[in-house]
Amino acid sequence: MVEGWIADRMAGIDSSGIRKVFDLAAKMSNPVNLSIGQPDFDVPESVREAAIEAIQSRKNGYALTQGMPQLREKLQARVDKIGHEDRSVFVTSGTSGALQLSLMALVNPGDEVIFFDPYFVMYPALVRLAGGVPVIIDTYPDFKIPIEKVEAAITPKTKAILFNSPANPTGVVNSKEEIKALAELAQKHNLALISDEIYSTFCYEDNFASPADYYPQTIVIDGFSKSYGMTGWRVGWMHGPKALMEAMIRLQQYSFVCAPHPFQLAAVTALDIDQSKEVDNYRKKRDMILDGLKDHYEIPHPGGAFYIFPKLPWGPGEKFIKTAIDNNLLIIPGSIFSNKDTNFRISYAASDETIQKGIDILVKLAKEGK
Ligand code: PMP
Numbered sequence: 001m002v003e004g005w006i007a008d009r010m011a012g013i014d015s016s017g018i019r020k021v022f023d024l025a026a027k028m029s030n031p032v033n034l035s036i037g038q039p040d041f042d043v044p045e046s047v048r049e050a051a052i053e054a055i056q057s058r059k060n061g062y063a064l065t066q067g068m069p070q071l072r073e074k075l076q077a078r079v080d081k082i083g084h085e086d087r088s089v090f091v092t093s094g095t096s097g098a099l100q101l102s103l104m105a106l107v108n109p110g111d112e113v114i115f116f117d118p119y120f121v122m123y124p125a126l127v128r129l130a131g132g133v134p135v136i137i138d139t140y141p142d143f144k145i146p147i148e149k150v151e152a153a154i155t156p157k158t159k160a161i162l163f164n165s166p167a168n169p170t171g172v173v174n175s176k177e178e179i180k181a182l183a184e185l186a187q188k189h190n191l192a193l194i195s196d197e198i199y200s201t202f203c204y205e206d207n208f209a210s211p212a213d214y215y216p217q218t219i220v221i222d223g224f225s226k227s228y229g230m231t232g233w234r235v236g237w238m239h240g241p242k243a244l245m246e247a248m249i250r251l252q253q254y255s256f257v258c259a260p261h262p263f264q265l266a267a268v269t270a271l272d273i274d275q276s277k278e279v280d281n282y283r284k285k286r287d288m289i290l291d292g293l294k295d296h297y298e299i300p301h302p303g304g305a306f307y308i309f310p311k312l313p314w315g316p317g318e319k320f321i322k323t324a325i326d327n328n329l330l331i332i333p334g335s336i337f338s339n340k341d342t343n344f345r346i347s348y349a350a351s352d353e354t355i356q357k358g359i360d361i362l363v364k365l366a367k368e369g370k
Helices: 008-012 016-026 043-054 069-080 094-106 122-129 147-153 177-189 242-253 261-268 276-293 318-324 352-369
Strands: 088-092 113-119 133-138 160-162 192-196 219-223 238-242 346-347
Touching: 008 122, 043 261, 069 088, 069 238, 069 261, 088 094, 088 242, 094 122, 094 160, 094 192, 094 219, 094 238, 094 242, 113 122, 122 133, 133 147, 147 177, 160 177, 177 192, 238 318, 242 318, 276 352, 318 346, 318 352
Parallel strands: 113 133, 113 160, 160 192, 192 219
Antiparallel strands: 088 238, 219 238
């Protein structure tokens, strides 16, 4: 390849950490895999059938950029319940697509975007891709929102706050009080508040709270990937102030074009399905892993999503992860989601048998290291 072909902006996308883990995983045969960021349950049968029906009835062409009316209207009816006059919804190419559209449509070069450490891996890369400057707020050790630190980080260049609860990688669900304080702070400073609510279905204790309950200009991002096991179907949605949504639809027209047509039609069926059985099942998995590890690991309380983020019992992180891999266990080092290397991520979106095997290996590792 000719030197200089790769654009400078690609320097902002460093996925070497994740790649290292996947390279190691590729060498493992039949690992105890607690690294996967997607549900282990399948798409509900009626939704799969709806997708097949859509394909067979030749709904395979482009969809409307803003989403097929059947889906968009159903989503808008939900969004209208929030009670904001200036709020419209459109269908995106997954939550990832919605994140990218938001940052591209909001951030000018040099604008600062505040988000919290630990963070979802895409956040720093997407902020930089949009020309923004990541301003990363440390939330260790309990992963609550440190509101004074957020206020202190706001400068005349701050444009947006990117927020995620229930969170990847910690599984922490922020309280209504914390979320209200964050929303009010964003409103006070006229900041765009982007709320990534992809794990909203997976809340095991408190009812889910959205900053949109407190700040009517909040931009909400959600999707079907996690709640219906549809990660490969690439259907998400986003809602917020109408003029901003219109700008993002224009951008979608010239980027992702649309979310896949047959899967949008299947998603209409998904919206009528009650997933509470799956959520109850995941609550049990969470309890199982917490119970199995509690005497050996320090774990900030995970009220949602399907992750836990224990403190390393000994370090450094790289050595611990390598030893886990030598014991046939695949977990993700915390440094992939953080400026710190003190924790690691476990996904319990796995069979009970796999979770039990993982617990046994992790208990052994904690004991051996001491
Ligand atoms: N946000 C968070 C916090 C996530 O964990 C993920 C998926 N790992 C996404 C967004 C992207 O989800 P999607 O499949 O809808 O693009």
